[in-house]
Amino acid sequence: MRLSRYFLPVLKEAPAEAEIASHSLMLRAGMIQQLSAGIYNWLPLGHAVLKRIEQIVREEMNRAGAIEILMPTIQPADLWRESGRYDAYGKEMLRITDRHERDMLYGPTNEENVTDIFRRHVRSYKQLPLNLYHIQWKFRDEIRPRFGVMRGREFLMKDAYSFDADFEGAKRSYDAMFLAYLRAFSRMGLTAIPMVAETGPIGGNMSHEFQILASTGESAVYYDAAFEEVDLGAPDLDIERLKSLYAATDEMHEPEKCEVAADRLRAGRGVEVGHIFYFGTKYSEAMGATVTGPDGSDVPVEMGSYGIGISRLVGAIIEAFHDERGIVWPEDVAPFKVGLVNLRPGDEATSAMADELYAKLEKAGVTVLLDDRDERAGVKFATMDLIGLPWQVTVGPRGVAAGTVELKARGTGEREEMTPEALLARLSA
RNA sequence: CGGAGCGUAGCGCAGCCUGGUAGCGCACCAGUCUGGGGGACUGGGGGUCCCGGGUUCAAAUCCCGGCGCUCCGACCA
Numbered sequence: 001m002r003l004s005r006y007f008l009p010v011l012k013e014a015p016a017e018a019e020i021a022s023h024s025l026m027l028r029a030g031m032i033q034q035l036s037a038g039i040y041n042w043l044p045l046g047h048a049v050l051k052r053i054e055q056i057v058r059e060e061m062n063r064a065g066a067i068e069i070l071m072p073t074i075q076p077a078d079l080w081r082e083s084g085r086y087d088a089y090g091k092e093m094l095r096i097t098d099r100h101e102r103d104m105l106y107g108p109t110n111e112e113n114v115t116d117i118f119r120r121h122v123r124s125y126k127q128l129p130l131n132l133y134h135i136q137w138k139f140r141d142e143i144r145p146r147f148g149v150m151r152g153r154e155f156l157m158k159d160a161y162s163f164d165a166d167f168e169g170a171k172r173s174y175d176a177m178f179l180a181y182l183r184a185f186s187r188m189g190l191t192a193i194p195m196v197a198e199t200g201p202i203g204g205n206m207s208h209e210f211q212i213l214a215s216t217g218e219s220a221v222y223y224d225a226a227f228e229e230v231d232l233g234a235p236d237l238d239i240e241r242l243k244s245l246y247a248a249t250d251e252m253h254e255p256e257k258c259e260v261a262a263d264r265l266r267a268g269r270g271v272e273v274g275h276i277f278y279f280g281t282k283y284s285e286a287m288g289a290t291v292t293g294p295d296g297s298d299v300p301v302e303m304g305s306y307g308i309g310i311s312r313l314v315g316a317i318i319e320a321f322h323d324e325r326g327i328v329w330p331e332d333v334a335p336f337k338v339g340l341v342n343l344r345p346g347d348e349a350t351s352a353m354a355d356e357l358y359a360k361l362e363k364a365g366v367t368v369l370l371d372d373r374d375e376r377a378g379v380k381f382a383t384m385d386l387i388g389l390p391w392q393v394t395v396g397p398r399g400v401a402a403g404t405v406e407l408k409a410r411g412t413g414e415r416e417e418m419t420p421e422a423l424l425a426r427l428s429a
Numbered sequence: 430c431g432g433a434g435c436g437u438a439g440c441g442c443a444g445c446c447u448g449g450u451a452g453c454g455c456a457c458c459a460g461u462c463u464g465g466g467g468g469a470c471u472g473g474g475g476g477u478c479c480c481g482g483g484u485u486c487a488a489a490u491c492c493c494g495g496c497g498c499u500c501c502g503a504c505c506a
Contacts, residue, residue: 012455012467013441017499037498091430092505109506143430143504157506209506275506309506343465378466385466396465406465 001336002358003371007044009033010383021216022318023148025327029387031314038145038153045387046314048335050156053313054135056187056332057158064180066131066160071113073137077103079112083286092140106139111283111305114161118301119289125165128291128301129173133160135310147218149315150271156311162304165291167280170302174206174278175239177306181210181274182242183232188313189330190320193223193270195247206278206304211249211270214319220250221270224260271316278304327388328411336369338427339389341380343396345372354395357405357420364428385410391427 009030017034018024026032031046042050058068074096080086086093086105094106107113114132122130135158145153162173178194185192190212197209211221224245231237246260249270258265284290284300293299309316321328331337338361342354351372358370369389371380377396384392394406404417407426418426 009439011440015440016435016442019500034498138506140505144500144502146500151505155506159506272506307506312506341465346464376464376466376468378468381466383467394465398465 001369003369004373006369008383008387009043010386018148020147020150020319021322022150022315025318025322025386026148026315029327032149038142038151040149040152040154045335049314049317049329049333050311052333052335053188053317054156054158054310057184057308057310058135060180060184060187061133061158061160063183064131064176065129066133066162066177066180068134069117069132070134071107071110071117071136073107073139074104075107075110075113077105079116080105083112083115083283085112092142094139094141107136108138108140109157109305109307110134110136110159111161111303112287115283115287115289115303118163119284119287122163122289122291122301125291125293125299129162129164129169131160131162131173131176133158133306147315149311150218150319152311155309158308158310160306162306163284163289164302165293165299167302170278170280170304171206174276174304177276177304178208178239178243179232179237181276181306181308182230184308185210185212185273186232188317188333190273190317191228192273193221193227193247194242195221195223195249195252197275208243208276209272210274210276211247212273212316212320213268214271214316215269216319217269217271219270219272220253221247221268222249222253222258223247223266223268225264225266228266271312271319272309273313273316274306274308276304276306278302322388325382326386329388329390331390334367334388334390336367336389338366338368338391338393339384339387340368340370340393341377341384341395342370342372343377343380343394345374347397347400349400350395350397353400353405353420357393357395357423360424361427364424366427393423393427 011028014024015027018027026046029045030043031049033041033043035041077086093108096104096106098104135156137154138157139154142151142153145151160177162170164170164173182192192210192212194208194210197207224247226245230242246258280302281300284303290298290300317330317333318327321330340354340358342351344350354370358368361368371383388410390410392408392410399405399417403419405420405423406415406417407423408415
């Protein structure tokens with residue numbers, strides 16, 4: 001992408017309303033634009049990141065055996081009356097009336113909807129286990145939206161729903177999601193700490209929330225150092241052990257009862273980005289979602305639901321990875337891998353070199369943002385640092401004369417002069 | 430939902446108290462010089478001063494009502 005033809009409305013000054021780093025940086029980097037309280041437009045750069053996170057989550061869901069569907073944002077109230085949640089959910093649910101005076105709602109979650117899909121099509125225990133997920137916009141009319149996309153009213157969520165014939169099966173489904181979550185967050189460069197959670201209005205009695213570590217996170221967390229050493233690729237990975245490791249938020253942490261050795265107890269700050277629940281037959285019983293078991297009798301299915309806040313993750317990742325200059329994207333979620341700076345678009349030799357590198361990198365499948373604007377060097381460097389692409393390549397008349405370009409790693413700030421060939425080899429790897 | 434505040438150019442703000450020509454910085458446009466960390470100079474464009482009502486000869490400014498947004502607290506992916 002050529003920056004001169006892109007749409008990247010960066011801001012030099014931080015908008016007054018942004019209180020936290022990620023919100024301010026997302027506005028400044030031209031990723032989002034607020035439309036209303038807790039409701040945002042996603043501009044090209046923000047959209048690109050959102051899609052990358054979404055794709056990582058999708059891949060890990062698929063790998064764990066879940067199957068993607070897409071349920072609507074607008075749902076009929078009658079479905080929610082069946083589960084009893086139409087009245088129970090309260091003012092957080094956005095209620096809408098259609099032209100026929102039918103009660104509708106903008107979905108805050110989809111348990112009812114997916115249970116309805118299940119009960120209409122699944123009859124036998126032989127069709128289980130089944131895990132259906134979708135990635136769809138949700139709306140929760142928060143009392144006080146804040147922190148940009150971290151607590152918006154409209155947000156993009158991946159929600160998966162598992163169906164099993166018995167508790168043992170449900171537990172296997174739960175564990176598969178537990179592991180998939182750790183893998184997904186890890187791929188985004190994050191350390192995720194799972195902690196036992198209250199089940200809240202969704203109900204059930206087995207639940208974990210996943211906090212990712214970020215120095216500016218909203219809640220203090222305490223956890224066993226073992227979480228930092230987990231090898232998610234290990235064939236003998238013991239999920240029960242992971243679940244038993246100590247982890248607690250500020251409110252739940254009791255120093256006198258904590259059994260972790262002092263030198264193994266870590267304190268940090270976290271942002272909740274995922275939450276998984278086992279809730280048994282709460283919805284299947286209320287809504288008549290049953291399967292015929294091996295003995296010929298109908299039993300309500302055992303269910304669980306598993307959410308990841310995709311849009312919130314964009315902010316959470318920035319909270320975890322930024323410095324005083326701007327965002328520092330982990331490579332796997334970066335909107336572009338490389339920021340290629342043409343320092344002198346008016347200079348023929350420099351532009352020829354920049355254009356050639358741009359073409360070759362794109363041909364090699366590397367995503368590149370080429371800054372070909374007629375701006376001064378400082379403006380270009382500041383823009384690149386702000387939007388945080390992992391690799392900055394500077395092509396300027398000085399280097400071109402010497403046959404070199406400069407490679408800078410955004411994270412460490414390390415710079416290196418090298419030939420264009422060496423650069424291509426390095427970045428194409 | 431309790432408490433506090435804000436709304437003036439795309440962004441950040443001043444002007445309001447004490448009513449009388451709507452301003453500053455950045456951004457934008459044209460030009461000149463510049464050119465490896467947000468450059469300089471010259472010229473220029475851009476405003477329903479959130480909306481409605483009231484007071485007044487006169488309202489961005491005072492009064493009343495509304496809307497929107499933000500912050501603190503209680504609640505949440």
